[in-house]
Amino acid sequence: MSATASMLEARPARAGHRLSRLATRLRETTCSRSRRRALISYGVFAAIWQLGATSARWLGHPVPVLSNLPPPTAVLTTWGHLVLERGYWHSWLTSFVRVGGGFAAAVIAGVPFGLAMAMSRRLRGIVFPVFELLRPIPPLAWVPAAIIFWPTQELSIDFVIFLGAFYPIVLNVLGGADAMDERLIQVARSMGASRWNIFRRLVFRAVLPSTLVGMDVSIGITWEVVVAAEMISGGGSSGSSGGGLGFFIWSSYVGGSYPQIIVGMISIGLAGYLSSAALRRLAARFLPWLEASA
Amino acid sequence: MSVELRSVSKTYGRGTDARVVVADCSFHVERGRFTVMIGPSGVGKSTIIRLIAGFDRPTAGQITIDGRPITRPGPDRQVVFQETALFPWMTTLENVRYGPSARGELTPANKTRADALLDRVGLGAFRERYPRHLSGGMKRRAELARALINDPAIMILDEPFRGLDAMTKRLMLDYYARLSADTGRTNFFVTTDVDEAIFLADRLLVMTQIPTRVRAVIDVDLARPRRFADLAGDDRANALKMTVLSLLHEEVMKSFTSGSRAATDFLDAYRRRLGPALDNRLSK
Numbered sequence: 001m002s003a004t005a006s007m008l009e010a011r012p013a014r015a016g017h018r019l020s021r022l023a024t025r026l027r028e029t030t031c032s033r034s035r036r037r038a039l040i041s042y043g044v045f046a047a048i049w050q051l052g053a054t055s056a057r058w059l060g061h062p063v064p065v066l067s068n069l070p071p072p073t074a075v076l077t078t079w080g081h082l083v084l085e086r087g088y089w090h091s092w093l094t095s096f097v098r099v100g101g102g103f104a105a106a107v108i109a110g111v112p113f114g115l116a117m118a119m120s121r122r123l124r125g126i127v128f129p130v131f132e133l134l135r136p137i138p139p140l141a142w143v144p145a146a147i148i149f150w151p152t153q154e155l156s157i158d159f160v161i162f163l164g165a166f167y168p169i170v171l172n173v174l175g176g177a178d179a180m181d182e183r184l185i186q187v188a189r190s191m192g193a194s195r196w197n198i199f200r201r202l203v204f205r206a207v208l209p210s211t212l213v214g215m216d217v218s219i220g221i222t223w224e225v226v227v228a229a230e231m232i233s234g235g236g237s238s239g240s241s242g243g244g245l246g247f248f249i250w251s252s253y254v255g256g257s258y259p260q261i262i263v264g265m266i267s268i269g270l271a272g273y274l275s276s277a278a279l280r281r282l283a284a285r286f287l288p289w290l291e292a293s294a
Numbered sequence: 295m296s297v298e299l300r301s302v303s304k305t306y307g308r309g310t311d312a313r314v315v316v317a318d319c320s321f322h323v324e325r326g327r328f329t330v331m332i333g334p335s336g337v338g339k340s341t342i343i344r345l346i347a348g349f350d351r352p353t354a355g356q357i358t359i360d361g362r363p364i365t366r367p368g369p370d371r372q373v374v375f376q377e378t379a380l381f382p383w384m385t386t387l388e389n390v391r392y393g394p395s396a397r398g399e400l401t402p403a404n405k406t407r408a409d410a411l412l413d414r415v416g417l418g419a420f421r422e423r424y425p426r427h428l429s430g431g432m433k434r435r436a437e438l439a440r441a442l443i444n445d446p447a448i449m450i451l452d453e454p455f456r457g458l459d460a461m462t463k464r465l466m467l468d469y470y471a472r473l474s475a476d477t478g479r480t481n482f483f484v485t486t487d488v489d490e491a492i493f494l495a496d497r498l499l500v501m502t503q504i505p506t507r508v509r510a511v512i513d514v515d516l517a518r519p520r521r522f523a524d525l526a527g528d529d530r531a532n533a534l535k536m537t538v539l540s541l542l543h544e545e546v547m548k549s550f551t552s553g554s555r556a557a558t559d560f561l562d563a564y565r566r567r568l569g570p571a572l573d574n575r576l577s578k
Binding site: 184186187188189190192193194201202205206208287289290 | 347348349366367368369371372373375379381382383384392393396397424425426440444
C-alpha cells in the first residue's frame with residue numbers, strides 16, 4: 001500500500017490522532033517530571049546525610065544525631081568491598097532461604113486451612129476461636145518457646161517466620177470467601193455443576209485476589225520477623241556469615257563497623273522490596289481479569 | 295414445562311424473628327407462555343424465584359414442575375438475576391460455555407452453539423473480554439446466552455433489565471421478546487415496571503403486599519409481535535396499564551397503613567403526639 005493512500009485514510013481521524021499524541025506527550029512529561037522529582041529527592045536526602053555525618057570536619061562542630069552516622073560515601077565504599085565477599089552474599093542467601101521456607105509453609109498450610117474454614121461452617125465454628133486466641137501473640141514472643149519446641153535452631157526460626165505469615169494469609173483467604181457473591185454459586189448449581197467444580201472454578205478463583213493480597217502483606221512481615229529472629233539466634237555453626245542479614249547487622253554492630261550496619265539495613269530493605277515485587281508480578285499473571293485493559 | 299405453586303408459604307427466621315414473606319400463594323406458569331409477575335418492590339417476588347429455582351424450600355405448600363415436586367436446582371430452570379452474576383474471572387466465551395463444561399458436555403457441537411449464541415446476542419467480537427470490560431447491556435446479553443446454552447425448559451428472570459438506562463432497556467426488551475418468540479420457551483419474568491410487564495406478558499400476575507400472594511391474574515391478549523414504542527398509543531394496552539397500576543397502588547397504600555415496619559413506627563410516633571384523634575381517622 002502506498003504512503004499517500006494510508007495518509008488519505010488517516011485524514012478523517014487526524015484530529016483525534018493529534019489529541020491522543022498530545023495526551024501521550026503530556027503523560028511522558030509528567031512521568032519524567034515525577035522521575036526528576038524523585039531524583040532530586042534522593043539527592044537532597046543524600047546531601048543532608050553526607051553534610052550532617054561529616055559536620056565535625058567542615059563545621060568544626062558535630063550536628064546532633066546525624067554526626068553519629070557514617071556518611072553515605074563510607075557506606076558505599078564498604079558496600080563496594082562487601083559485594084566482592086562471599087560471606088555477604090551468603091547472608092543474603094541464608095535469609096532468603098529462611099523467609100522462603102517459612103513463607104512457603106505458611107502458604108501451603110494457610111490457604112487450604114482458610115479454604116476449609118470457608119467451605120465448612122462447622123469446622124470454622126470449632127477452629128476459629130482458637131485461631132483468634134493465638135493470633136494476637138506476636139511471632140517474636142514465640143521465639144523462646146520455639147527454641148524449646150523444635151530440635152534445631154533453624155527450624156525454630158522457620159517456625160517463627162511461618163507464624164508471621166500464616167495469620168494474614170488465613171484471614172485474607174477467609175475474607176475473600178466471605179465476600180463472594182452467593183448468586184454465582186446458585187448459577188453454577190442450577191447449571192448442574194458439582195461441588196468440586198464449584199470449588200475449583202468459582203470459590204478458588206473468587207478467593208485468589210485477596211489471597212495474593214494476604215501473601216503480599218505476609219512477605220513484608222516475614223522480613224521483619226527474620227531480622228529479629230536472626231539477631232536473637234546468632235551466627236550458628238558457620239560463624240559470622242551463617243546468620244543471615246539480621247545477624248549480619250548485629251555482628252557489624254558488635255564489631256563496631258558502622259557503615260556495615262547501614263549496608264545491612266539497606267540490603268534488607270532491598271530484599272523485602274524484591275520479594276514483594278516478585279510476588280506482585282506473579283499475582284498479576286494469575287489475575288488477568290483484574291487487569292486495567294484487556 | 296409448566297410450574298404450579300399450591301398454597302406455598304415461606305417464613306424466614308424463627309420465634310419472634312419469624313418473617314412471613316410468602317403466604318398461601320398459588321399460581322400456574324403455563325407451558326410455552328410468557329408469565330410476568332409484577333408487584334411492589336420488596337414483597338418477596340425474589341423469594342418465589344428462589345423457590346422455583348430450587349435454591350430454597352417452601353415452609354408449607356408444594357411446587358411442582360410438570361407434576362413432579364421441586365427438590366433442587368436443575369439445568370431445566372435457568373435464572374437470570376437483577377444485577378450481573380457473570381463469573382468475573384472468566385471471559386465472555388468461558389462464561390457462556392460454563393454450563394456444558396461443568397456437566398462434562400463441552401462437545402464440539404456445544405462449542406459451536408456457544409459461538410452461535412454469542413453472535414446472536416451480538417457479543418461475537420467480545421468473546422475474549424472479561425465481564426468488567428462489558429457495558430451493562432452487554433453483560434445482560436452475555437448472561438442470557440449463558441443461560442440459554444443450557445436449553446432450559448423455563449427461563450426465570452428476576453428484574454433482569456433493572457438498572458439499565460432507558461434506551462438500553464427498550465432495546466433489551468424488544469430483543470428479548472423477539473428471542474423468546476422464536477423458541478416458544480416458557481418464561482417467568484419478574485418486574486416492578488408496568489410498561490415492561492404489559493409489553494412482555496401473555497399472562498400477568500399482580501402480587502399483593504408482603505406476605506405476598508396473587509392479587510389478580512390478567513390475560514394480556516395484545517397482538518404479537520409487539521413493539522415497545524407502539525404500546526403507548528394502544529388503547530387496550532393503556533387500559534390494562536391503568537388496571538394494573540390501580541391494583542398496585544392499593545397494595546402500596548395498604549402497606550403504608552399497616553404492613554411495613556417503617557410505617558408502623560411512623561404511625562406510633564404520631565399516635566403519641568395526636569392521641570386518639572388519629573386512631574379515629576385511621577379506622578374510618
